[in-house]
Amino acid sequence: MNTQNGTSVPAIAIRGVTKRFGGFTAVDNVDISVPQGSFLVLVGPSGCGKSTLLRMLAGLETPSEGEFVFMGRTVSDGTRGLVADAGARDAGLVFQSYALWPHMTVAGNIEWPLKVAKWSKADRAARVDEVLGLLGISALKERYPAEISGGQQQRVAIARTIGPKPSILLFDEPLSNLDAKLRIEMRSELMRIHRATGATSVYVTHDQVEAMTMASHVAVLNNGRVEQFGAPLDLLENPRTTFVATFLGTPPANLIEVTRSGDGLVYEGLRLADARRAEAQEGLQLLYPAHGLAVGDVPGRPAITARFEEAAPIAGRTMVTAFSGGKRLTAMADGYFRAASGDTIRLSFLSEPSAVFAMTGERID
Amino acid sequence: MSAAATSVLSRRGFLRSETLVPIILILVVGILVIAPLVKIVLSTLTVEGLDAWQAVLASKMSENLWWRPLWNTILLGIGVAAGCILMGGFLAWLVVLTDVPAPKTLGLLATLPFMIPSFAAALAWGALFRNSRLGGSVGFFEANGYIVPDWLAWGLLPTLIVLIAHYYSLAFTVISAALSSVGADLVEAAQVAGAKRSRIFFGIILPVVTPALIAAASLTFAGAVSNFAAPALLGLPVRMQTLSTRLFGMIETGQTERGFVIALLLIIVSASFLWLGERLVAGRKSYVTVTGKGGRTKRFPLGKWRWPLFTVAVLMCALTTFLPAVILTASSFALQNGSLFSNWTTHFWIGEGGTDMAQGQAGIFRNPVLIEALWMTLKLAVTVAFTTMALGLALAHTIARNKGSVLATVLGQVSFTPILIPSIAFAAAYIALFGAPIGPLPSLYGTFLLLVLAASAHLLPYAVQSGRSVLGQISADIEESARLTGAGFFRRMGAIIMPLAIRGLLAGALLVFVKIVRDLSLVVLLFTSTSPVLSMLAYRYAAEGFMQFANAITMVILVLCVVATLLAHRLQNRVQKWKSA
Numbered sequence: 001m002n003t004q005n006g007t008s009v010p011a012i013a014i015r016g017v018t019k020r021f022g023g024f025t026a027v028d029n030v031d032i033s034v035p036q037g038s039f040l041v042l043v044g045p046s047g048c049g050k051s052t053l054l055r056m057l058a059g060l061e062t063p064s065e066g067e068f069v070f071m072g073r074t075v076s077d078g079t080r081g082l083v084a085d086a087g088a089r090d091a092g093l094v095f096q097s098y099a100l101w102p103h104m105t106v107a108g109n110i111e112w113p114l115k116v117a118k119w120s121k122a123d124r125a126a127r128v129d130e131v132l133g134l135l136g137i138s139a140l141k142e143r144y145p146a147e148i149s150g151g152q153q154q155r156v157a158i159a160r161t162i163g164p165k166p167s168i169l170l171f172d173e174p175l176s177n178l179d180a181k182l183r184i185e186m187r188s189e190l191m192r193i194h195r196a197t198g199a200t201s202v203y204v205t206h207d208q209v210e211a212m213t214m215a216s217h218v219a220v221l222n223n224g225r226v227e228q229f230g231a232p233l234d235l236l237e238n239p240r241t242t243f244v245a246t247f248l249g250t251p252p253a254n255l256i257e258v259t260r261s262g263d264g265l266v267y268e269g270l271r272l273a274d275a276r277r278a279e280a281q282e283g284l285q286l287l288y289p290a291h292g293l294a295v296g297d298v299p300g301r302p303a304i305t306a307r308f309e310e311a312a313p314i315a316g317r318t319m320v321t322a323f324s325g326g327k328r329l330t331a332m333a334d335g336y337f338r339a340a341s342g343d344t345i346r347l348s349f350l351s352e353p354s355a356v357f358a359m360t361g362e363r364i365d
Numbered sequence: 366m367s368a369a370a371t372s373v374l375s376r377r378g379f380l381r382s383e384t385l386v387p388i389i390l391i392l393v394v395g396i397l398v399i400a401p402l403v404k405i406v407l408s409t410l411t412v413e414g415l416d417a418w419q420a421v422l423a424s425k426m427s428e429n430l431w432w433r434p435l436w437n438t439i440l441l442g443i444g445v446a447a448g449c450i451l452m453g454g455f456l457a458w459l460v461v462l463t464d465v466p467a468p469k470t471l472g473l474l475a476t477l478p479f480m481i482p483s484f485a486a487a488l489a490w491g492a493l494f495r496n497s498r499l500g501g502s503v504g505f506f507e508a509n510g511y512i513v514p515d516w517l518a519w520g521l522l523p524t525l526i527v528l529i530a531h532y533y534s535l536a537f538t539v540i541s542a543a544l545s546s547v548g549a550d551l552v553e554a555a556q557v558a559g560a561k562r563s564r565i566f567f568g569i570i571l572p573v574v575t576p577a578l579i580a581a582a583s584l585t586f587a588g589a590v591s592n593f594a595a596p597a598l599l600g601l602p603v604r605m606q607t608l609s610t611r612l613f614g615m616i617e618t619g620q621t622e623r624g625f626v627i628a629l630l631l632i633i634v635s636a637s638f639l640w641l642g643e644r645l646v647a648g649r650k651s652y653v654t655v656t657g658k659g660g661r662t663k664r665f666p667l668g669k670w671r672w673p674l675f676t677v678a679v680l681m682c683a684l685t686t687f688l689p690a691v692i693l694t695a696s697s698f699a700l701q702n703g704s705l706f707s708n709w710t711t712h713f714w715i716g717e718g719g720t721d722m723a724q725g726q727a728g729i730f731r732n733p734v735l736i737e738a739l740w741m742t743l744k745l746a747v748t749v750a751f752t753t754m755a756l757g758l759a760l761a762h763t764i765a766r767n768k769g770s771v772l773a774t775v776l777g778q779v780s781f782t783p784i785l786i787p788s789i790a791f792a793a794a795y796i797a798l799f800g801a802p803i804g805p806l807p808s809l810y811g812t813f814l815l816l817v818l819a820a821s822a823h824l825l826p827y828a829v830q831s832g833r834s835v836l837g838q839i840s841a842d843i844e845e846s847a848r849l850t851g852a853g854f855f856r857r858m859g860a861i862i863m864p865l866a867i868r869g870l871l872a873g874a875l876l877v878f879v880k881i882v883r884d885l886s887l888v889v890l891l892f893t894s895t896s897p898v899l900s901m902l903a904y905r906y907a908a909e910g911f912m913q914f915a916n917a918i919t920m921v922i923l924v925l926c927v928v929a930t931l932l933a934h935r936l937q938n939r940v941q942k943w944k945s946a
Binding site: 058059060085088091092093095096097099100101102103112113116117160164 | 840842843845846847848849850851852856860861864865
């Protein structure tokens with residue numbers, strides 16, 4: 001377990017977990033563990049198995065193989081077919097749909113799980129008021145879920161989940177139903193809640209921006225497997241596969257397919273890098289972040305011709321998308337750049353490639 | 366791993382509630398549905414049973430026992446299916462796809478005939494068309510000097526008309542649901558492509574609703590072949606037999622094995638047509654999902670035909686719902702059958718016994734047998750409504766949450782089996798199983814319990830279906846979020862599922878109530894003098910010629926059914942308070 005620091009037990013340890021539905025493997029031999037208080041984000045495209053992994057963490061599904069250990073307690077054991085009841089795992093889940101009970105008021109929704117956990121009446125009332133205050137929704141106490149807005153429902157769902165003080169909080173794409181502005185607001189709100197409760201959080205999303213801004217640990221999933229696991233910046237700077245390299249980062253990084261020619265790596269006759277960075281392979285892919293590509297010729301740097309597609313202004317600069325050899329490239333231009341779709345523009349490579357990948361996707365240098 | 370570490374784990378084994386509940390349910394539906402069917406098959410494989418097979422299928426009697434009833438049954442089935450498709454289809458088209466006035470009211474009217482007993486229309490027919498062939502009092506027309514020919518008074522044609530008047534509303538329900546799924550964009554796309562109205566109808570709308578037409582045809586066919594009341598009241602007096610009246614006659618006269626054989630043959634006839642319909646539809650179901658999103662339907666302007674067609678539709682509904690009700694009411698007050706609207710008396714309702722009227726019998730509300738039957742009917746209907754809805758909800762829930770597992774598939778198929786079995790044949794199977802003591806258990810024949818068991822089993826497919834539609838409105842997330850709090854199965858049911866489902870369940874229960882109150886073909890075999898029910902009393906009175914009593918009791922049943930139906934309608938449409946925003 002690479003993140004286990006020896007002195008304390010990991011809050012969550014996922015050990016060799018596989019989940020099969022019939023012949024289909026949704027989650028394939030996943031090994032991850034995080035210390036207490038961390039914010040683990042599971043990120044990946046739809047169908048990558050991240051929600052299944054979360055549902056197994058919640059105890060709603062049993063793993064086919066492997067085990068889940070929370071604070072040193074085994075809560076699911078796939079090989080022996082054992083699973084702790086969802087309620088006995090000390091974990092709470094915020095659903096993507098919020099899953100508020102429509103026939104209970106806001107206060108009722110928050111109180112019911114405490115009733116099930118046999119809290120005393122006075123304790124329940126105090127806790128309900130406390131979490132309502134924490135989420136800033138005390139005024140909605142007596143309303144029904146259908147009478148409040150989507151953002152408010154989201155807050156109620158979170159309040160309900162943190163009510164019984166679980167030591168693990170699970171989130172299933174909780175922000176995907178909110179509009180863009182509210183999403184950013186709730187993002188910081190969630191971070192605040194995470195810090196206030198001191199719980200260990202696991203957060204599932206397909207939005208890499210959420211992953212980058214919120215996580216202490218990120219696991220990038222693809223086809224049921226963990227492509228890479230680590231700190232967000234580490235993943236951004238040292239992607240181990242082309243999948244991770246292109247999935248993370250805004251704007252997206254560029255992959256240029258090159259061939260070996262003499263001692264150089266060449267793209268359309270243009271030498272981009274030294275061949276010594278790669279082993280004896282013929283075809284390779286070079287990674288350039290968007291800010292490594294500039295619009296226009298730069299003296300002393302290699303440049304290519306591309307067909308302009310679109311421009312989007314970002315923070316005083318312009319993100320330019322263009323096509324070269326059928327591939328989409330993203331470059332940055334200073335100031336506001338304008339061109340007509342289909343115009344020919346020049347793109348310069350400002351630096352050496354930040355990484356070199358084999359054609360199969362794994363990192364070489 | 367320490368001992369404490371394993372203590373929070375529970376074994377995913379045999380006795381978790383997740384597997385325990387389905388196993389209990391399998392046992393229940395096994396006893397309710399499978400056991401009687403197995404038993405009736407076994408009963409016909411004994412020495413007497415094999416003799417009965419021979420007598421029915423290959424003897425001098427088989428012409429009378431099997432071939433002629435079969436011919437009549439199939440003729441009725443095909444005629445009813447065709448008539449219902451035409452009538453129900455016409456009304457569905459008018460209500461859903463045209464700008465006919467008051468479509469909602471028309472839609473409600475078109476569903477009413479199915480909610481009143483089929484023998485109501487049969488009795489009303491008799492009150493109008495009964496002729497002097499059988500002696501006794503004649504109907505309205507003959508009493509007023511018209512000669513009613515036999516073919517109009519008795520036999521195939523009246524039975525056919527009465528059954529169509531009853532079952533067309535079933536066809537209407539199925540076809541109008543399918544027509545509503547033909548989205549406006551589908552029709553508009555054809556219009557933009559330049560298609561004319563008839564081209565759109567035959568090229569787009571008809572192919573899309575073909576599966577529904579086939580489904581409606583096979584459902585009404587199955588309904589007609591298993592109906593007992595109409596052929597018994599209008600056909601038996603002139604010896605027109607169908608398989609269900611034959612089956613009744615055999616068991617009534619103690620020829621039990623022959624009755625069982627005919628019951629099995631009736632099941633085969635009905636099930637094979639349903640199966641055929643299912644096969645024809647099977648490959649085409651995918652059409653429905655393609656058009657799934659069209660919330661809006663395109664209404665065609667009828668132009669100058671708007672009011673004439675509206676009048677036709679209103680007449681259809683009035684002739685099949687209000688006219689029978691009016692005739693039955695009038696007849697229950699009429700001193701003589703033929704003079705419906707003169708010399709009214711309340712004797713048949715509240716008259717005292719011992720007079721020279723009605724051979725000294727008292728009016729129905731002074732007749733202790735009737736009062737007992739009324740309570741028995743209500744008790745039966747309420748009990749069955751609750752048992753089936755509870756069972757239906759548990760089954761639908763288990764099937765949905767275990768989707769894909771063998772358990773769920775078996776449960777689903779077994780609980781839908783009764784749909785293939787005509788109710789009178791189902792009753793025969795219950796006699797086969799429970800008619801004699803089983804080991805230490807006494808015979809259940811003639812007990813209230815047997816009626817409850819048979820009726821619950823018969824209505825199981827309906828209950829599971831309404832359980833499903835109720836649960837369909839409650840997302841799995843809602844229940845999972847309750848499960849995560851640690852709440853057990855029964856607590857989740859009680860605190861989350863039930864409060865959300867209660868209105869839908871009550872509406873479903875009311876409709877089960879209606880189905881029981883108006884049923885005759887199931888109880889006609891299971892009924893004894895210790896467990897009288899209203900529909901059976903009405904049938905007895907009609908068979909003995911006391912038409913006024915029969916009609917008065919039928920009116921009581923009709924009112925019960927209509928009130929319950931309207932109540933269910935209100936419950937389904939009323940907004941729940943947490944949805945008020």
